[in-house]
Amino acid sequence: MQYAKETVITRKCTQCKIVKMLSEFYKSKDRQLGHDYRCKECSRIHKTTWRYNNPSKHNTQSRRWRKEHPQASRAIEKKYFQSHPGVKQTKTQRYRARHLSLVRRNAVERMNRRRARIRNATVIPINRLHIYERDHGICQLCWNPVEQEAMTLDHIVALANGGSHEPANVQLAHLQCNRLKGTK
Numbered sequence: 001m002q003y004a005k006e007t008v009i010t011r012k013c014t015q016c017k018i019v020k021m022l023s024e025f026y027k028s029k030d031r032q033l034g035h036d037y038r039c040k041e042c043s044r045i046h047k048t049t050w051r052y053n054n055p056s057k058h059n060t061q062s063r064r065w066r067k068e069h070p071q072a073s074r075a076i077e078k079k080y081f082q083s084h085p086g087v088k089q090t091k092t093q094r095y096r097a098r099h100l101s102l103v104r105r106n107a108v109e110r111m112n113r114r115r116a117r118i119r120n121a122t123v124i125p126i127n128r129l130h131i132y133e134r135d136h137g138i139c140q141l142c143w144n145p146v147e148q149e150a151m152t153l154d155h156i157v158a159l160a161n162g163g164s165h166e167p168a169n170v171q172l173a174h175l176q177c178n179r180l181k182g183t184k
Contacts, residue, residue, distance in 0.1 A: 011035060015042035101149050108152070115159045122164035128153065135172035142177050150175065158183040 025035035051058045066073040081088045154173035157163030160183045
């Protein structure tokens with residue numbers, strides 16, 4: 001059965017059973033008449049209910065879409081944060097509160113890399129866990145055990161003295177031991 005797209009201006013929603021104008025339906029190439037069979041309002045309710053009942057599927061699909069469309073994803077996020085100015089700050093504060101040790105560690109790593117770049121030193125990525133295992137969890141300055149959460153990386157030859165930021169020039173240390181050593 002063929003439908004003439006130009007002559008139809010209304011359609012009955014299969015969900016709420018109300019006859020509505022075609023402008024109240026999302027366009028769809030896969031459907032007869034070129035519009036979805038649910039009205040926009042019923043479609044929104046259906047999608048919201050599905051997301052609520054299938055959170056893991058929704059998260060997987062969302063992650064995949066963001067990975068496949070990084071520019072569009074960033075544009076949507078930017079637009080959202082511009083229209084909701086306090087949300088990004090709140091989101092950042094919650095993340096930092098939950099991941100305090102990671103945030104601190106990353107800040108120290110950024111600072112060390114920056115200091116090394118300023119002094120034109122060699123900068124090679126350092127895996128903190130690898131250094132911890134290499135030094136067997138022992139502070140190389142006082143020779144006492146160091147907890148992994150409380151560890152710092154000490155530059156054997158300080159960046160201020162021309163040392164490089166690479167695994168061969170760092171060692172495991174307590175924060176206090178590292179501060180006492182300074183740039184020696």
